[in-house]
Amino acid sequence: MSILVVAEHRDGDLRDVSFELLTAGVELASTLGDELHVAIINGDVDRFAAELNSEGVSAIHTIDHGDEFNHDVYCQIVSALCDRIDPSYVITPNSVNGLDYVPAVAQGLDLPLITNVVDVEHDGRLRATREMYGGKVETSVGTEAETALLMLRPGEWPTTHEPGDATVVSHEIEVDRDAVRSTVTGFDAVAADGIDISEAEFIVSIGRGIEDEDNLKLIEHLVDMTGGTLAASRPIVDNDWLPAHRQVGQSGKTVTPTVYLAIGISGAVQHVAGMKDSDIIVAINNDSNAPILDIADYAIVDDLFDVVPELIRECGGEPPGV
Amino acid sequence: MKILVAVKEVAELAEQFDISGITIGEEYFQYDLNEWDSYAIEEAVQLNEAGLADEVVIATIGPERSEETIRTALAKGADRAVRVWDEALDDIEVLDLHGKVELLAAVVEHEEPDIVLTGVQAGDDQFGATGVALAERLEFGWAAVVNDLEVDSSGETISVRRELEGGIEELANVDVPAVLTIQTGINDPRYASLRSIRQAQRKEITTLSLEELGMNSSVVESPLELLGMAEPETEGTATYFEGEPEESASALASLLEGAGVVEI
Ligand SMILES: Cc1cc2nc3c(=O)[nH]c(=O)nc-3n(C[C@H](O)[C@H](O)[C@H](O)COP(=O)(O)OP(=O)(O)OC[C@H]3O[C@@H](n4cnc5c(N)ncnc54)[C@H](O)[C@@H]3O)c2cc1C
Numbered sequence: 001m002s003i004l005v006v007a008e009h010r011d012g013d014l015r016d017v018s019f020e021l022l023t024a025g026v027e028l029a030s031t032l033g034d035e036l037h038v039a040i041i042n043g044d045v046d047r048f049a050a051e052l053n054s055e056g057v058s059a060i061h062t063i064d065h066g067d068e069f070n071h072d073v074y075c076q077i078v079s080a081l082c083d084r085i086d087p088s089y090v091i092t093p094n095s096v097n098g099l100d101y102v103p104a105v106a107q108g109l110d111l112p113l114i115t116n117v118v119d120v121e122h123d124g125r126l127r128a129t130r131e132m133y134g135g136k137v138e139t140s141v142g143t144e145a146e147t148a149l150l151m152l153r154p155g156e157w158p159t160t161h162e163p164g165d166a167t168v169v170s171h172e173i174e175v176d177r178d179a180v181r182s183t184v185t186g187f188d189a190v191a192a193d194g195i196d197i198s199e200a201e202f203i204v205s206i207g208r209g210i211e212d213e214d215n216l217k218l219i220e221h222l223v224d225m226t227g228g229t230l231a232a233s234r235p236i237v238d239n240d241w242l243p244a245h246r247q248v249g250q251s252g253k254t255v256t257p258t259v260y261l262a263i264g265i266s267g268a269v270q271h272v273a274g275m276k277d278s279d280i281i282v283a284i285n286n287d288s289n290a291p292i293l294d295i296a297d298y299a300i301v302d303d304l305f306d307v308v309p310e311l312i313r314e315c316g317g318e319p320p321g322v
Numbered sequence: 323m324k325i326l327v328a329v330k331e332v333a334e335l336a337e338q339f340d341i342s343g344i345t346i347g348e349e350y351f352q353y354d355l356n357e358w359d360s361y362a363i364e365e366a367v368q369l370n371e372a373g374l375a376d377e378v379v380i381a382t383i384g385p386e387r388s389e390e391t392i393r394t395a396l397a398k399g400a401d402r403a404v405r406v407w408d409e410a411l412d413d414i415e416v417l418d419l420h421g422k423v424e425l426l427a428a429v430v431e432h433e434e435p436d437i438v439l440t441g442v443q444a445g446d447d448q449f450g451a452t453g454v455a456l457a458e459r460l461e462f463g464w465a466a467v468v469n470d471l472e473v474d475s476s477g478e479t480i481s482v483r484r485e486l487e488g489g490i491e492e493l494a495n496v497d498v499p500a501v502l503t504i505q506t507g508i509n510d511p512r513y514a515s516l517r518s519i520r521q522a523q524r525k526e527i528t529t530l531s532l533e534e535l536g537m538n539s540s541v542v543e544s545p546l547e548l549l550g551m552a553e554p555e556t557e558g559t560a561t562y563f564e565g566e567p568e569e570s571a572s573a574l575a576s577l578l579e580g581a582g583v584v585e586i
Contacts, residue, residue, distance in 0.1 A: 186493045283560070
């Protein structure tokens with residue numbers, strides 16, 4: 001049997017998650033004594049194959065059907081490849097594009113799927129660790145099935161690899177055009193007008209704990225007093241309380257300030273993806289179980305409406321009444 | 323054009339809770355409409371108000387308790403609802419993707435909507451797979467993580483924006499019938515007014531069992547098993563500033579000054 005990793009790329013580059021999947025694949029293959037295979041679909045497949053050719057990989061399968069991702073094409077090709085090489089476990093990214101094709105492969109092949117996986121073990125049966133309830137609970141989900149698809153959460157496995165000597169096999173796989181029900185017509189970058197928060201040294205970031213748009217003036221006052229840069233978690237931007245270029249996280253900006261002060265932010269994985277490499281992370285949160293506290297260097301477990309006014313006073317200001 | 327919105331009532335966990343074995347006591351949960359689904363409902367209702375759709379039907383898999391959540395969805399402007407539940411589902415630890423898809427597919431095949439909307443993921447189990455798997459099962463077009471959509475005048479395709487990582491959006495056209503998974507922020511979900519909450523009491527909720535869907539309990543047999551549940555071991559190394567707000571704020575101010583980011 002073999003383990004199959006399906007790589008991901010965008011705009012001419014392999015995404016980091018591809019190398020993370022490789023690490024997970026090497027680990028699982030060595031536990032099981034299986035071969036590790038890698039699939040690369042579309043784009044500059046030969047260059048990608050060379051980049052992914054690393055120790056522990058037996059074979060790299062390339063399939064060239066265009067430049068970028070199309071979920072119908074990916075779904076058909078991964079399904080066909082599974083028929084050809086008959087892998088035990090198929091390891092895919094829990095990325096936005098992963099979400100757009102892997103569930104369809106699982107459905108079409110009638111295979112179990114476990115998404116959002118943060119750890120994988122095998123002790124006679126596969127055990128995947130995944131989180132629930134906003135990261136407050138970790139579950140272990142098992143399957144006796146000999147074949148299953150796993151979607152691994154980005155950022156959970158390291159990416160270092162030694163060069164390898166896998167064979168590269170190029171495949172011709174017919175795509176049934178009648179079953180292609182979508183066309184990708186282009187890409188767009190979210191308007192990057194206004195300030196660039198990724199350059200900031202001190203970020204004051206606000207989350208749903210602020211409750212109401214009017215209360216934002218409290219945080220804006222803190223920003224004025226400290227000379228920090230205002231940023232936010234997604235719900236604040238979703239509500240149109242702040243513009244999109246202030247959003248930190250997976251679908252917003254990645255920031256690495258000297259200090260990231262997270263106020264009323266729970267620390268969801270998609271938020272953390274954008275700020276975890278800050279030098280010093282400080283959290284103000286009234287929930288002693290909030291996941292943000294696991295990655296914080298300093299924390300105040302208290303009500304932000306009590307702490308922030310005091311902080312403004314400490315900085316020589318007078319808090320606005322909220 | 324008819325729109326079906328597949329929604330889920332999600333469990334929200336209290337701040338403090340206890341895990342015993344692989345369960346958490348009912349007393350630690352509160353239930354609410356899934357955040358992502360509220361955006362899917364709003365999108366459907368707006369299409370209806372724009373005259374592009376003439377009926378919005380809510381579909382859910384959930385126990386009787388979830389009717390309250392369904393009423394909320396109806397109060398936001400949906401016309402009626404279908405709730406699937408069965409005793410056979412009571413004791414299932416992990417309702418597997420394929421089981422869920424078969425149940426929803428049966429509802430879709432009966433209702434014959436042109437568009438199915440659902441949330442990107444459920445906030446409680448964060449599985450994120452139902453919409454796309456359902457589309458494949460139905461041979462519908464699909465798109466995942468949609469933050470903008472426009473139905474073209476012929477009603478045959480939908481132009482969508484898919485929100486990728488890092489502030490990049492993919493533009494795509496999807497054939498109708500289609501399933502779209504809706505991302506938060508696509509619209510501004512309305513609050514139900516008191517009047518609409520009252521009106522929603524009169525809207526129809528049809529309940530269907532497995533038998534009524536022409537299925538038996540084998541459809542929800544799961545290849546997945548819940549083996550363990552724990553609070554994540556905190557790798558936390560945070561220093562906590564304690565005491566009254568004046569004290570903790572003062573310690574924080576000193577830290578910020580020491581880090582050289584604030585001058586006091
Ligand atoms: C595909 C995808 C992409 C996403 N991209 C992003 C992204 O780029 N960025 C992002 O941020 N999110 C993103 N999300 C959303 C993410 O999953 C979370 O929903 C979001 O980060 C939660 O924001 P929050 O922490 O502000 O809100 P919540 O999770 O609701 O947390 C609010 C916090 O405030 C605390 N609080 C409440 N009241 C007070 C008070 N009075 N004093 C102190 N603390 C208080 C609470 O204890 C809680 O911890 C994405 C999700 C998906 C599915």
